[in-house]
Amino acid sequence: xxxxxxxxxxxxxxxxxxxxxxxxxxxxxxxxxxxxxxxxxxxxxxxxxxxxxxxxxxxxxxxxxxxxxxxxxxxxxxxxxxxxxxxxxxxxxxxxxxxxxxxxxxxxxxxxxxxxxxxxxxxxxxxxxxxxxxxxxxxxxxxxxxxxxxxxxxxxxxxxxxxxxxxxxxxxxxxxxxxxxxxxxxxxxxxxxxxxxxxxxxxxxxxxxxxxxxxxxxxxxxxxxxxxxxxxxxxxxxxxxxxxxxxxxxxxxxxxxxxxxxxxxxxxxxxxxx
Amino acid sequence: xxxxxxxxxxxxxxxxxxxxxxxxxxxxxxxxxxxxxxxxxxxxxxxxxxxxxxxxxxxxxxxxxxxxxxxxxxxxxxxxxxxxxxxxxxxxxxxxxxxxxxxxxxxxxxxxxxxxxxxxxxxxxxxxxxxxxxxxxxxxxxxxxxxxxxxxxxxxxxxxxxxxxxxxxxxxxxxxxxxxxxxxxxxxxxxxxxxxxxxxxxxxxxxxxxxxxxxxxxxxxxxxxxxxxxxxxxxxxxxxxxxxxxxxxxxxxxxxxxxxxxxxxxxxxxxxxx
Numbered sequence: 001x002x003x004x005x006x007x008x009x010x011x012x013x014x015x016x017x018x019x020x021x022x023x024x025x026x027x028x029x030x031x032x033x034x035x036x037x038x039x040x041x042x043x044x045x046x047x048x049x050x051x052x053x054x055x056x057x058x059x060x061x062x063x064x065x066x067x068x069x070x071x072x073x074x075x076x077x078x079x080x081x082x083x084x085x086x087x088x089x090x091x092x093x094x095x096x097x098x099x100x101x102x103x104x105x106x107x108x109x110x111x112x113x114x115x116x117x118x119x120x121x122x123x124x125x126x127x128x129x130x131x132x133x134x135x136x137x138x139x140x141x142x143x144x145x146x147x148x149x150x151x152x153x154x155x156x157x158x159x160x161x162x163x164x165x166x167x168x169x170x171x172x173x174x175x176x177x178x179x180x181x182x183x184x185x186x187x188x189x190x191x192x193x194x195x196x197x198x199x200x201x202x203x204x205x206x207x208x209x210x211x212x213x214x215x216x217x218x219x220x221x222x223x224x225x226x227x228x229x230x231x232x233x234x235x236x237x238x239x240x241x242x243x244x245x246x247x248x249x250x251x252x253x254x255x256x257x258x259x260x261x262x263x264x265x266x267x268x269x270x271x272x273x274x
Numbered sequence: 275x276x277x278x279x280x281x282x283x284x285x286x287x288x289x290x291x292x293x294x295x296x297x298x299x300x301x302x303x304x305x306x307x308x309x310x311x312x313x314x315x316x317x318x319x320x321x322x323x324x325x326x327x328x329x330x331x332x333x334x335x336x337x338x339x340x341x342x343x344x345x346x347x348x349x350x351x352x353x354x355x356x357x358x359x360x361x362x363x364x365x366x367x368x369x370x371x372x373x374x375x376x377x378x379x380x381x382x383x384x385x386x387x388x389x390x391x392x393x394x395x396x397x398x399x400x401x402x403x404x405x406x407x408x409x410x411x412x413x414x415x416x417x418x419x420x421x422x423x424x425x426x427x428x429x430x431x432x433x434x435x436x437x438x439x440x441x442x443x444x445x446x447x448x449x450x451x452x453x454x455x456x457x458x459x460x461x462x463x464x465x466x467x468x469x470x471x472x473x474x475x476x477x478x479x480x481x482x483x484x485x486x487x488x489x490x491x492x493x494x495x496x497x498x499x500x501x502x503x504x505x506x507x508x509x510x511x512x513x514x515x516x517x518x519x520x521x522x523x524x525x526x527x528x529x530x531x532x533x534x535x536x537x538x539x540x541x542x543x544x545x546x547x548x
Binding site (some may be wrong): 055059060061062085088091092093099104114116117118127130131132144159165168170171186187188189191192193194197198200201204205211212213214215216238241242243244245246247248249250251253254256258259260262263 | 276327328329330331332333334335354357361362366367386390391392396400404405406435439442444445460462463464466467471472474475476478479485486487488489490512516517518519520521523524525527528530531532534536537
């Protein structure tokens with residue numbers, strides 16, 4: 001469990017990948033108002049699909065921003081970098097003390113299945129988790145005209161639970177809320193990332209100077225018929241909550257490599273990664 | 275195992291994150307010369323630390339490039355995007371037929387431990403793996419004046435083995451070669467990603483107009499005393515080979531969430547992800 005037991009007024013850092021001026025992070029901040037000392041450190045501009053990018057070749061800058069929740073103004077900075085940059089800069093430079101919890105979102109559009117890898121929203125929470133902090137990523141499964149209020153209420157419920165219970169070390173929660181009216185949401189379900197992929201898709205077009213360019217397009221394909229997946233939960237009207245970690249080792253695949261004549265072969269200690 | 279049984283002349287796509295003009299990808303191509311039909315599709319410019327970024331808001335372009343290996347010229351394209359973009363565009367638009375194998379590298383600098391998440395080199399191989407292709411990422415643990423020849427020989431050995439045996443579905447190999455003379459490399463070891471983090475680190479500086487900016491800096495910290503890790507293998511003179519997958523679900527953490535009063539709770543089917 002987390003080493004940092006939140007005080008009566010836990011410090012909660014908010015981040016996202018849609019940018020500090022996006023409506024989703026405003027809704028998230030308003031929804032969490034009163035739960036602790038809120039502050040916002042988020043990219044100045046939209047950073048969707050940046051994955052776990054960090055800015056190493058160039059400097060980043062931070063600018064103070066105005067940010068209001070119902071109870072009043074809260075500290076906020078816009079960062080000229082990625083979501084992961086924002087969390088790093090917040091924890092190391094901008095905040096007086098490290099946060100007890102990092103919440104990223106509310107993203108416009110789902111971050112489920114293979115899209116977890118591409119997600120800037122999740123990467124902010126992953127970065128927090130690497131830094132040893134409890135973290136949640138929250139997304140609303142609606143691309144069009146999102147109504148964030150219901151997702152905000154679920155975010156608050158899960159943040160309260162996280163502050164109460166703590167998370168296992170190195171584990172964050174990836175929350176996806178279906179785009180349904182309040183009374184049609186069945187509840188919350190503990191899920192796993194569905195196997196899936198994109199059937200892509202580039203559109204080849206020609207620019208005014210007659211030079212070709214390509215634009216990524218595609219159809220998402222669910223390859224998983226399990227009921228316990230994030231995709232299945234959302235389809236059935238549940239808020240999907242997936243515990244996520246950042247060890248990418250394919251532990252289950254070790255056996256299949258034992259006959260590769262290694263000069264040194266190891267037997268995985270499953271308890272090694274907590 | 276992989277569904278695409280390589281022909282006598284397997285199609286091998288090369289990518290990287292240091293850019294198509296970097297010496298590492300040239301060394302990789304030369305090292306693999308003769309193993310099959312090689313082609314190169316890689317970013318036009320350096321894309322280090324982009325993680326699994328994909329370009330969705332902007333178009334990408336591809337330009338034919340000249341690329342020579344000892345046996346003659348091979349097809350090559352530079353792509354104005356990320357490593358993941360390059361693999362997608364290669365497989366969907368640029369190549370006549372999908373490759374049998376994707377090899378990413380040779381990266382200048384290690385991609386071990388938590389750095390796997392930030393790595394553009396690994397993300398190219400991960401993207402290939404998501405697309406259902408066998409893939410390897412190859413890095414040389416040397417930032418200064420890398421001599422890629424030895425890493426190229428190890429890449430060839432592991433590519434031959436992969437073509438011969440195939441990889442489990444959804445699993446790629448992350449290869450890190452220590453910066454040692456040939457006769458000091460002990461062999462290859464099957465490893466897992468070490469637990470680690472960065473003790474960061476931003477340097478605050480002031481620009482000519484007296485405005486502050488921040489530059490990411492830090493010290494890497496190995497938190498793992500296991501002998502079976504990628505970091506330990508390299509330290510002991512072994513080529514580290516880590517099987518990597520892209521399911522980020524924290525399967526081992528499910529039990530700790532069972533008492534969270536889920537409206538629907540699942541018991542993980544460990545066999546669900548292959």
